[in-house]
Amino acid sequence: MLNICFLGKSRFEWDGKAIEEQLGAKAFALICLLVLNKNRYLSRDKIIGYLWPDSNEEAARYNLRYNLWLIKKHIGTDQQGNAFLHIDKECCGINREFDFTCDILDIMKFKPSEEDSIDSILKLKQLFRGDFLEGCYFNKCDEFNELIIFERINFEQRKVKILKRLVELYEKENNFEICLETINEILEIEPYDEEMVLKVLNIYLRCGKRVAAITYYNQFSNQLAGNLGIAPSDELRNKYNEIRLNLSDSKVDTEDECTKRHPQQGHSLNTLGSNNLDSKKNGISIKIVSDCIKNITFFWMSDVIDKMMKIIDLDYIQQLSEQEILSLGCIQANLLSICGDISESYSCNASIRDVSIVNAFIKLLTIVCRNHKLTILILNSQDLDAISVNVVQYLKRIQIEGLELIED
Amino acid sequence: MHADILIKNGNCVTMEDKKTKDWIAIEKSRIVAMGNGAEYEPFIGNHTIVFDAKGKTVLPGFIDSHFHVVQTALNSVSLDLSEARTHQELGERIREAYKNLNGNYIRGIRIVAEQFREKKFPERTLLDKYCNDVPVWLNSLEYQVSMLNTYAMLYFKIPFTAEGVEMDEKQMPTGIFSKKANAILRSNILKNISDNDRREAISGIMANLLNHGITTVNAMEGGTMYSDKDANFIFEHGKDFPIDMELFYQTMDIEKIKAMGLKRVGGCLYIDGTMGARTAALSFEYADCPGTMGSLCLTQQEINDFVLKCYENNLQLALYTIGDRAIQVALNAHENALYQTGITGLRHRLEHVELATEAQIEKANELGILFSMQPTYELYWGGPGKMYEQRLGENYIRTNPFDKIIQNGVVICGGSDSDITEPRPLLGIHAAVNHPVESHRVSIYEALKMFTCNGAYGIFQENDRGTLGVGKLADIVILDDDIFSVPTDQIDKIKVCVTIKSGEILFNNLG
Numbered sequence: 001m002l003n004i005c006f007l008g009k010s011r012f013e014w015d016g017k018a019i020e021e022q023l024g025a026k027a028f029a030l031i032c033l034l035v036l037n038k039n040r041y042l043s044r045d046k047i048i049g050y051l052w053p054d055s056n057e058e059a060a061r062y063n064l065r066y067n068l069w070l071i072k073k074h075i076g077t078d079q080q081g082n083a084f085l086h087i088d089k090e091c092c093g094i095n096r097e098f099d100f101t102c103d104i105l106d107i108m109k110f111k112p113s114e115e116d117s118i119d120s121i122l123k124l125k126q127l128f129r130g131d132f133l134e135g136c137y138f139n140k141c142d143e144f145n146e147l148i149i150f151e152r153i154n155f156e157q158r159k160v161k162i163l164k165r166l167v168e169l170y171e172k173e174n175n176f177e178i179c180l181e182t183i184n185e186i187l188e189i190e191p192y193d194e195e196m197v198l199k200v201l202n203i204y205l206r207c208g209k210r211v212a213a214i215t216y217y218n219q220f221s222n223q224l225a226g227n228l229g230i231a232p233s234d235e236l237r238n239k240y241n242e243i244r245l246n247l248s249d250s251k252v253d254t255e256d257e258c259t260k261r262h263p264q265q266g267h268s269l270n271t272l273g274s275n276n277l278d279s280k281k282n283g284i285s286i287k288i289v290s291d292c293i294k295n296i297t298f299f300w301m302s303d304v305i306d307k308m309m310k311i312i313d314l315d316y317i318q319q320l321s322e323q324e325i326l327s328l329g330c331i332q333a334n335l336l337s338i339c340g341d342i343s344e345s346y347s348c349n350a351s352i353r354d355v356s357i358v359n360a361f362i363k364l365l366t367i368v369c370r371n372h373k374l375t376i377l378i379l380n381s382q383d384l385d386a387i388s389v390n391v392v393q394y395l396k397r398i399q400i401e402g403l404e405l406i407e408d
Numbered sequence: 409m410h411a412d413i414l415i416k417n418g419n420c421v422t423m424e425d426k427k428t429k430d431w432i433a434i435e436k437s438r439i440v441a442m443g444n445g446a447e448y449e450p451f452i453g454n455h456t457i458v459f460d461a462k463g464k465t466v467l468p469g470f471i472d473s474h475f476h477v478v479q480t481a482l483n484s485v486s487l488d489l490s491e492a493r494t495h496q497e498l499g500e501r502i503r504e505a506y507k508n509l510n511g512n513y514i515r516g517i518r519i520v521a522e523q524f525r526e527k528k529f530p531e532r533t534l535l536d537k538y539c540n541d542v543p544v545w546l547n548s549l550e551y552q553v554s555m556l557n558t559y560a561m562l563y564f565k566i567p568f569t570a571e572g573v574e575m576d577e578k579q580m581p582t583g584i585f586s587k588k589a590n591a592i593l594r595s596n597i598l599k600n601i602s603d604n605d606r607r608e609a610i611s612g613i614m615a616n617l618l619n620h621g622i623t624t625v626n627a628m629e630g631g632t633m634y635s636d637k638d639a640n641f642i643f644e645h646g647k648d649f650p651i652d653m654e655l656f657y658q659t660m661d662i663e664k665i666k667a668m669g670l671k672r673v674g675g676c677l678y679i680d681g682t683m684g685a686r687t688a689a690l691s692f693e694y695a696d697c698p699g700t701m702g703s704l705c706l707t708q709q710e711i712n713d714f715v716l717k718c719y720e721n722n723l724q725l726a727l728y729t730i731g732d733r734a735i736q737v738a739l740n741a742h743e744n745a746l747y748q749t750g751i752t753g754l755r756h757r758l759e760h761v762e763l764a765t766e767a768q769i770e771k772a773n774e775l776g777i778l779f780s781m782q783p784t785y786e787l788y789w790g791g792p793g794k795m796y797e798q799r800l801g802e803n804y805i806r807t808n809p810f811d812k813i814i815q816n817g818v819v820i821c822g823g824s825d826s827d828i829t830e831p832r833p834l835l836g837i838h839a840a841v842n843h844p845v846e847s848h849r850v851s852i853y854e855a856l857k858m859f860t861c862n863g864a865y866g867i868f869q870e871n872d873r874g875t876l877g878v879g880k881l882a883d884i885v886i887l888d889d890d891i892f893s894v895p896t897d898q899i900d901k902i903k904v905c906v907t908i909k910s911g912e913i914l915f916n917n918l919g
Contacts, residue, residue, distance in 0.1 A: 137562045139540060142533075145558050146580060153568040153581070160569055190570055192588045222661040226631045227591045229678040229705040 002075055002084065002100035006032055007107075007155065008130025012075075019074045025136070026051060027067045029144060032133065034085070034094050035102055036151070041086065041093035050144040068092065103127040104151075107158055112165045118173070121166045128159050160189060167199070176203050192224065194233050201239050213243045238379045241408050242289050245377055285373040286311055292383040298331040300388035301361050304376060305332040312368055319367050324360035327352050358391055365395070369402035381407035410453025411435050412911060413882070418461030419890050422876040423468055423861045426853065432466065434882040437911040442878060459906060459918055465891045467856065468876050469623025469883030469909060470833035471863025473780045474675070474759055474823030477627040477653060478638035481609035482601070483517050483827050485510075489546065490518035494525045499538030506539050513543035513560065520549050520684075531576075532558050532583025545597060550682055551633040554585045554593050567592035591633075598635035606641050610649060617651055618915040620832045621885035621904035624652040626780075626823065626867060628675030628726075628759075631658030643668060650914055654867045656726055662717050671868075673718060674726035675759060678705045680734035683762065683789070683799050689733035690763070695801030701733070708737050715741035718756075719749045724868075726757040726780065735764050739771050752776055757821070757866060762807050763800075766816075769809075773817040778866050780821045781808060783840035783858070784829035791844030809848045810840050821866035822858030833859040834887075838900035852891055852899070882911040886918065 005011040010028050012019045020028070029051055034042065044064060052060035068087055075084045078099040086095045110124055132151045138144050163186045170179035180203055183196050190196070197220050204213035217240040221232050231237070288307045293299040305328055309317070317325065317335065329336035330352050368374050378384065384392060392405060411433035420429040420442065431448040433441040441451060452458060487505045492498035498519075505514050521529050535544050535557035543560035547553075556564070561583060567573070572587030585593050617625070627646065630639030639657045646653035656675035657665060665673045680702055681687020686694045689702040706714075711727075715738075718725040729735045738758055746752065753776065761779045764772070772779065786808050789795040796804040813820055822840070824831045840855040864874025873881045886906040891899060907915035 131565070137559050142536070142558070145562060149558070149561055149581060152562075152566070156568045190567070191592060192570070218663075219661075222659065222664075225660045225677075225706065226636070226658070227595065228588065229632045231706055231710050 001078070002098075004031065004035065004100065004102040005127075005129065006035070006102070006104050006132055007128055008134050010133060010136070014075050022074050023070060024067075025138070026063070027070050028133075029136070029138060029141075030064075030067050031071065033144070033147075034092060035105065036147070038094050038096075038105065041091035043091050044089075047092060050147070051138070051141055053143065054140045103129075104132070104155065107155065107162075110158070110162060112161070116165060116169065118166065118169050121162060121169065124162050125159075125166060128155075128162075131155075156189065160186060171203075176207050179203060192228065194236050197232075198236055198239060201236075201243060205243060210243055210246065214240070217243070234380065238289070238291070238408075241377065241379060245406065246287075285375060286368070287375045287377070289377045289379060291379045292381060292385065292388070294383040294385060297385050297387055298357065299385050300378065301357070301391060302331040305361070305364070306334055308364070308368065309334060316364070316367050320360060320364060323356070324363060327356040327360040328364065331357055354387060358387070358394075361391065362395070362398075362400075365403055366400055369400050373402045373404070375404045375406065377406045377408065379408045409435070409440070409451065411440060411451040411456050413457045413459070413908065413913065414448055414451050415459045415461055415466055415884065415886065416448055417463060418459075418466035418886065419463060419892070420461075420466040420876055421853075421856065423857060424875045424877060429876070432876060432884065434884075434908070434911050437882055439876060439878055439880050439882050439884075442876065457913070459886060461886050464889055464905075465887040466876070467621075467885050467887070468860045468864075468874055468880075469885055469907065470621045470859045471624040471626075471821075471867075471874060472617075472622050472823050472826065472831060472833060472859070473626045473821035473863045473866050474628055474782060475625040475826045475831065476629065476634070476676075477610060477625060477642060478606055478629055479634060480827040480831065481606065481613050482515075484613050485609050486515040486517045488518055489516045490520075490523065490549070492519075493523065495530045495534055498524070498530060499534065502535065502544055503538045506542060509542060513545055513563065514539065516544065516546040518549050519546055519553075519555070529553060529555055529584050532556060532561060532581070535583065550685060551594065552586060552590065552685070554590050556583045556585070558583070564593065565596045567596070594633065595635065599637055601635075601637070603637075603641055603645070606638070607645065607648070614650055615915075617831055618907045618909070619904060620834065621887075621907050621915075622651060622831060622833060623883040623885075623907065623909045624654065624863070624867075624869075624873060626656055626675070626821075626863075627653040628656045628658060631676065632678060634658065634676075643670075650909055650912070652909075654869075660714055662721055662723070665723060666721060670723075672724035672726065674728075674757075676728045677726070679711065679727055679729045679738055680704055680731050683730060684795065686799060688731035688763070689737075690731040690800075691733050691736075692803065694799050695803070696798050702731050704734060704737060708740060711737055711741040712744050716745040716748060719745040719751045719754070722751065722754065724754045724756060726759050728759045730760050730762045732763045732765055732768065735761060735768050739768055739775065739777070742775050742777060743771070746775060755866065755868065760825070763803075764809070764813065765806075766812065769813050769816045769818055778819045778821060778862075779813055780823055780866060781810070781813075781858070782823055782825045782829060783808065783810065783836045783843075783855070784824060784832075785839075786843050787835065787839040788829060805845045807845075808843065809845075810843060810850045810854075811848050814850060814854055819862050819865055820858050821863045822855075823863075834902055834904070835900050837891075841896050841899060852896070856891075882908055884908040888917075 001015060003013040010020065012023060030047065033047060033050055048060040048064060052063050055063060068085065071085060077083050082095055082097045084095060084098050086093045107124055107127055132155045133148050136148060163182055167179055167182050170182060180200060183200055186196050187193060200216055201213045204216065224230055224232055288304060290300055290303045290307060325335060365374065395403065395405060413434040414431065416431040418430060420432055422429060429442040430444045431442065432439055433448060433451040487501065489498055489501060492501055502514060502516065519529065521527055539557060540559055543563040544557040545560050546555040561581065567589050570589040570592050572585055572589035574582045574584040576582050627642045629642050630636040639655065642653055642655050646655060655670065657670060657673055658675045658677055659665065659673065660677065662673065680689035686697050686700050687702050689704050692701065694700045715725060727738045729738045735758065742756060755778055757778045757780045759780045761781055762785065790807060796807050810820060822836050824836060836859060837855040840850050840858060841852055843849045861870060861874040864870045873883050885904050888903045888905040891902055894902060905917040906913065
């Protein structure tokens, strides 16, 4: 049985015995070329163009013949009696009937699918023992060297894809420890992949390891500043701030624990789990992480309403008058969609003045704060829109009991 | 008591209150006596080495306050390609270098796209034409771009999937790497440089530094575009070399600094970029690129947070600032940290500080911040027709206003930023005295202070070095002329003829 590995230091085994030394570098390269073109035969001229471009025609043809002979000499027939290579006067190729294993062929077959199992992906992962044709450079064989570079890119991308699939599967199984190890393998290839770093933070958070998450972020941030002179993305920084200020619990709860469907609109409304809701009624804290966009009027207020709706009891909203709900509906349409009856009477917001929106917003906060301590973290507060800036200032002035605003 | 070394008949400028002495007696590593006239005679014994300075200037050993030791050393064994004017010329130089190759690959440095007639960086296939037998790795002037030949693409570990791999129309890499790809590639290559190679390269530059009278350097190591292994090497092995190295670890990892027991952090911790690349953060547009004002590497909040952490941990901090906008955010951060902690006296520094305004200078003085500056920049880039004028237009007259800074009470530590400029303190002194803008010029004495006592003050070493005094470390240089007597425009012609480091004569051209 023939077993070929092109990733890492090239390996050829025939019936369990290494035959690299017998074959030599050019024979490796020739086999590699034929394997990469497994489904077609290559003309002798084409092969010579890759591997002996600087030789005269006679020498090049001789070299090719010699290497084909060398391969035939050391690689026999399979159990069905098939020869490894198909060779004729014009072309050469791998005999499609020949039974052998090859790492890159296995990897090339991979396409992420629902049927993937951890075991099957792990088997693929283990095939990545190093770079494609590691340590190889063929002087003056420009085209072949380019082919190696091209395939290195190709297999590096495939490796990342396979590792990412593995991360998904581990995450699905809540196998966080090994999931983190796999992410770190991706980060070894792409040390500044912020998507992966965000995943690490989320995993730490899900495991309740806030300190580890903060430490990890700090290390990454130092690395980014030290090596690239840049800061982490807003998304990553916001996540870090959430973790640091312990504002993520409610978010995690809402995503993972409970989804309640509103009967009238069929709208998906996330709330806290029932236990949390009960305890909230007993005055538990609510924490909201809000964001800002400078030039979008009312954006911050709209964001706060949206996030609150996912946490608070609908009763609080229903304590607002119809007019107040309509006013808030002008800046946060989701509010109207959960108040079906009212939304039917909603036609145009032209007649609703800014002052009505602001008043309704403050009233909603006041209602919520009667039963809860409400903390709102304002991320990117330098980007607060013009009206929200004034509202924040006003809220700080009037000091609603139970309301805390934290600006990042 | 007989001295080991005696220097007589010198104009020994102590750099303390402008006092001078005629002679200095040294025993072991320290100065044991100084005086005037012939009082030195009792110090001369059979084994005393006597230098007759014949009226020449004798000074404390020079301190270079901003020096990339490992980078300078590695570059000294690299191929300088700054003079190549075409891709062909560059290729020929690489071809020549291959003939004398000592090592596994060719490392070329100091390339800018504009230096070539082709106005672009050379690609892989072009490099292959001149050298395809060994890997070739070329670095842009500021290390932001790497170029590889095909051999190097297969030899080094390439971050193919990272941002910054330039591709041609066939989606093949051109061999030019920037951004994250360049940072990863550099890290992959530099981490494989062995400490032995570092040691050999650093040993190789020691003689040159001693010939120029340098006895102490502030070693700016690690971090962006460098390698933390460089900083770790200096931390562990800096004491093995004849010149003292004060490590400035260029990292924002305070925990690491604390764990290593270091008292300072920073160096080239970038707040902005460079004038050359038009990335230094200015408060006005670049004259040769309207609409561009440079940029800050970190936000004010991020800088505030970091600076505050340094204050809270009692760490001396050195921040890289070039443009006035960067200088302002750095000063803001210091002011904020000072108010929040009330901590003063850490002698924080701003490095380079090429474009400080008068208000910023006053604020720095108020905050007790030192400026670590490179006068030789003015020689290279200052004055009409040179780089500062190209980039800044008429604002070029604002660069490096040494006299204004000193008059406002800010201490200037002088450095070379080697190997951006030559590690020659006397050249730096010449440049400060002969600033192209007359109002920014300083006296010879003030210029000497930058490279002696001010340098010592910048690293809390003023009780030990930077001045000549009894009990002080015997770090001493003898010049081949009296610096106060030569015409000021001839200072750069003066040479060091003796360098004594901790009582050891390490360079002697006096006979």
